[in-house]
Amino acid sequence: MNIIVCVKQVPGSNDVKMDKVTNTIIREGIEAIINPFDVYAVEEALKIKDNFGGKITAISMGIPKVVDTLKEVLDLGVNSGVLLSDRAFAGADSLATAYTLSKGINKIGKYDLIICGKQATDGDTAQVGPSLAEKLGIPHTTNVSNIEEVGADFIICNRSTDEGYEVIKIFLPAVITVVKDINVPRLPSIRTLKSAKNAEIFIWNLRDINADKNYTGLKGSPTQVVKTFIPQYDTGTEIFEGTNEEKCNKLALRLLDMKTLFSI
Amino acid sequence: MANIDILIHKCIGCKQCLKACPFGAIKMEKKKAVILDNCTLCGSCVSACRFQAINFVKDEVIAKDLSAFKGIWIFAQQKNGKVSEVVFELLGEAIKLAEKLKTDVSAVILGESLKDATKKLIAYGADKVYKIENKELKDFNDEIYADILRQLINEYKPEIVLFGATTFGRSLAPRIASKLNTGLTADCTILEIDEEKKLLLQTRPAFGGNLMATIICPNHRPQMATVRPKVMKAIEPNFNRTGHIISPKVNLRTALKVKVLDIVDIMKSEIAIEEADIIVAAGRGIGNIKNIRLIEEFAREIGGAVAASRAVIDAGWLEYPHQVGQTGKTVAPKIYFALGISGAIQHLAGMSSSDVIVAVNNDPEAPIFKIARYGIVGDLTEVLPELIRTFREKMKKTVV
Numbered sequence: 025m026n027i028i029v030c031v032k033q034v035p036g037s038n039d040v041k042m043d044k045v046t047n048t049i050i051r052e053g054i055e056a057i058i059n060p061f062d063v064y065a066v067e068e069a070l071k072i073k074d075n076f077g078g079k080i081t082a083i084s085m086g087i088p089k090v091v092d093t094l095k096e097v098l099d100l101g102v103n104s105g106v107l108l109s110d111r112a113f114a115g116a117d118s119l120a121t122a123y124t125l126s127k128g129i130n131k132i133g134k135y136d137l138i139i140c141g142k143q144a145t146d147g148d149t150a151q152v153g154p155s156l157a158e159k160l161g162i163p164h165t166t167n168v169s170n171i172e173e174v175g176a177d178f179i180i181c182n183r184s185t186d187e188g189y190e191v192i193k194i195f196l197p198a199v200i201t202v203v204k205d206i207n208v209p210r211l212p213s214i215r216t217l218k219s220a221k222n223a224e225i226f227i228w229n230l231r232d233i234n235a236d237k238n239y240t241g242l243k244g245s246p247t248q249v250v251k252t253f254i255p256q257y258d259t260g261t262e263i264f265e266g267t268n269e270e271k272c273n274k275l276a277l278r279l280l281d282m283k284t285l286f287s288i
Numbered sequence: 289m290a291n292i293d294i295l296i297h298k299c300i301g302c303k304q305c306l307k308a309c310p311f312g313a314i315k316m317e318k319k320k321a322v323i324l325d326n327c328t329l330c331g332s333c334v335s336a337c338r339f340q341a342i343n344f345v346k347d348e349v350i351a352k353d354l355s356a357f358k359g360i361w362i363f364a365q366q367k368n369g370k371v372s373e374v375v376f377e378l379l380g381e382a383i384k385l386a387e388k389l390k391t392d393v394s395a396v397i398l399g400e401s402l403k404d405a406t407k408k409l410i411a412y413g414a415d416k417v418y419k420i421e422n423k424e425l426k427d428f429n430d431e432i433y434a435d436i437l438r439q440l441i442n443e444y445k446p447e448i449v450l451f452g453a454t455t456f457g458r459s460l461a462p463r464i465a466s467k468l469n470t471g472l473t474a475d476c477t478i479l480e481i482d483e484e485k486k487l488l489l490q491t492r493p494a495f496g497g498n499l500m501a502t503i504i505c506p507n508h509r510p511q512m513a514t515v516r517p518k519v520m521k522a523i524e525p526n527f528n529r530t531g532h533i534i535s536p537k538v539n540l541r542t543a544l545k546v547k548v549l550d551i552v553d554i555m556k557s558e559i560a561i562e563e564a565d566i567i568v569a570a571g572r573g574i575g576n577i578k579n580i581r582l583i584e585e586f587a588r589e590i591g592g593a594v595a596a597s598r599a600v601i602d603a604g605w606l607e608y609p610h611q612v613g614q615t616g617k618t619v620a621p622k623i624y625f626a627l628g629i630s631g632a633i634q635h636l637a638g639m640s641s642s643d644v645i646v647a648v649n650n651d652p653e654a655p656i657f658k659i660a661r662y663g664i665v666g667d668l669t670e671v672l673p674e675l676i677r678t679f680r681e682k683m684k685k686t687v688v
Contacts, residue, residue: 086326115328115329119470145496148474149475150474154430154462158463158466165430166458166459180549184455186455186560186609188551188552189552189609190551194547198546241290245471251502252500254499261647261661262663269674269678271664272664272675276682278662
C-alpha cells in the first residue's frame with residue numbers, strides 16, 4: 025500500500041508566552057517543530073507499512089527550512105520526502121494549501137491512502153484534509169481514532185464524533201485525518217536512521233508541480249486576515265476565603281444567582 | 289505576485305512590527321527590520337508600523353459581480369430528526385446579521401424524517417427552510433451531504449453559509465468550500481458585518497487562543513464559516529411564526545465511497561460536552577481514578593457534563609471524547625468547573641471562551657486562576673466532597 029502523509033512545520037507552542045508589558049506574543053527563540061498531530065499520522069502510516077508493506081512519502085509545503093521536519097520523519101522510516109516550496113505559495117489559506125498539496129500529490133503519482141493530522145496547532149483550522157480530498161476527487165473522513173481493517177480497496181476505521189464514534193468503511197484512495205488517540209508514536213531506531221541516510225527529499229516549486237499561481241499563496245486564498253488582536257481576559261478573579269464549607273457556600277451563592285442555568 | 293518590503297529609509301527600528309508579527313517572521317538587522325522568508329503575508333505588521341515603512345503590495349483583484357448572492361444560510365445538523373443546539377444559536381446570530389444586510393435567514397436540513405425539526409427551525413428564526421428528506425440521508429455522511437449542499441448553493445446562491453463547528457460541521461464545510469472554490473473560516477467566535485462593504489467579518493482564535501484574527505472573504509461567494517458551539521445566543525422560540533418550506537429536487541449520489549457502518553455513543557454523561565451548559569472538568573489534581581466518581585457525582589448533581597484535561601485522559605481515567613484542550617475538544621459552556629486543572633496554555637485553548645470559569649486548585653499561582661471568575665484554593669480531594677454536599681442542599685432549596 026502506498027501512503028502519503030501530510031506534515032506541517034509549526035512553532036513549538038509550549039513556549040507561547042505573553043509579554044505582559046506590550047501584551048504581545050513572545051516568539052523569540054521559539055523552535056519550529058513538526059505539528060504534534062502529524063506525528064500520529066506518520067506513526068499510523070508506519071504501522072500500515074509494517075503490516076502490509078508499501079512505500080510512504082511525506083509531503084509538506086513551506087519554507088526551505090521545513091526540510092528539517094521532513095528529515096525527522098525520514099528518520100522514523102518514511103521512504104521519501106517532498107517539500108513544496110516557492111514564494112508563490114506564501115500566504116496560503118487552507119484552500120490554497122489544499123490546492124498546492126493536491127498538485128504535489130498528483131506529481132508523486134500512485135497512492136492508496138493519504139493521512140493527515142487532525143489539525144495543525146498554529147492555525148487550528150482542521151480544514152486542509154477535507155479540502156485536499158475534494159481537490160483530489162477522493163473521499164475523506166476526519167478524526168480517525170482507530171483503523172480496524174485494511175482491505176484491498178478499502179479501510180474500516182473508527183471516527184471520533186462529539187458523542188462517541190462512528191465505524192466508517194471508506195474506499196481507497198482516500199484521505200483520513202487522525203486524532204492522537206490512534207497510536208503511540210515510535211522513536212527512530214538504528215535501522216531506520218540508517219536507511220534514512222539514503223532517503224531522498226525532493227524540493228518542488230510552482231512549475232515543478234504544474235500549479236496555476238492564481239490558485240496558490242495569497243493570491244489563491246479567498247480569505248484574508250484584516251486584523252489581529254490579543255484577547256483580553258480581565259475577569260477579576262474572586263477567590264473565596266474561609267473553611268472549605270464556607271468557600272463552597274460562597275461559590276454556590278454566586279452561581280445559583282445564575283438561576284436559569286439550574287432550572288432542573 | 290504579492291510582495292512585502294521594509295522601506296529602509298522610513299524604518300526607525302522601533303520593533304513595533306516585530307511585536308505584531310504572529311509568525312516571528314521579522315528580525316532586526318543593523319537597527320532595521322528585516323522580513324524573513326517564513327512571512328505568510330498576513331499584513332499584521334503593516335498596521336502596526338506607525339511610519340509607513342512597510343510596503344505591502346497585494347495582487348490586483350478584479351472585482352467580480354457578487355450581487356446575485358443573497359441571504360444567510362444555516363446548515364441544520366440533525367441526528368435522528370433532532371436538531372443540534374448550535375443550529376438554534378446560529379439562527380439567533382443570523383437574524384442579527386440579516387438585519388444589517390437587509391436579507392433573510394434560511395436553514396438547510398437533510399435527513400430522513402424532518403417534520404418537527406422544520407417547525408422548530410422556523411420557531412427559532414428561519415424565514416425559509418430548505419428540506420431534503422430521504423432515507424439515504426438518515427445518518428450524516430460527508431460525501432452525500434457535501435454533494436447535495438453544493439447543488440443547493442449553486443442553485444440558490446446564498447451570500448453567507450454558516451455551520452456549527454462540530455466534528456461533522458468541520459468536516460463537511462471544508463469539503464464544500466473546496467468544491468465551490470470559496471473561502472472558509474474555522475471555528476469563529478465573533479461574527480459581524482462591515483456595513484459599508486457588506487462583508488462578513490469572521491473573528492476566530494489562533495495560536496491556541498493567544499491571538500484573535502478577523503478574516504474576510506471579499507471576492508468569493510458564499511462567505512463560509514464554522515462557528516464554535518455555545519458562543520452565539522439562540523432567540524426564544526416562537527411556534528406561531530410562519531416560514532416557507534422548500535423541498536428542492538436534487539440528485540442523490542449513488543455508489544458512495546464512504547459508508548457509516550455503525551454509530552456508537554460512549555459519552556459517560558448524557559450530554560455531549562460541546563453541547564453542555566455546564567461542564568465539570570477534572571485535571572491531574574484529582575489524584576487517582578477513584579475520584580473520577582466524585583467528579584461524575586458532582587456533574588450529575590448540577591446537570592453538567594464530565595470533561596478532563598489531557599493528563600487525566602493520558603492516565604486512562606476517562607476516555608478521549610471527554611478531553612478538552614488543544615489536542616481534544618473546544619468547548620464554551622456557561623459554567624466551566626476546572627477541578628484540579630492547573631491551566632496549561634493547551635488546556636486554556638479549549639475552554640477559555642466559557643462564560644464563567646470556576647477553578648479549584650491547591651496552587652494559588654496556577655494559571656487557571658488568571659482566567660477564572662471564581663476560585664477556591666485548596667486540596668481538591670477535600671473541596672470536592674464539600675462542593676457536592678453544598679450544591680446538593682442548595683439545589684434542593686432552589687427547586688422548592
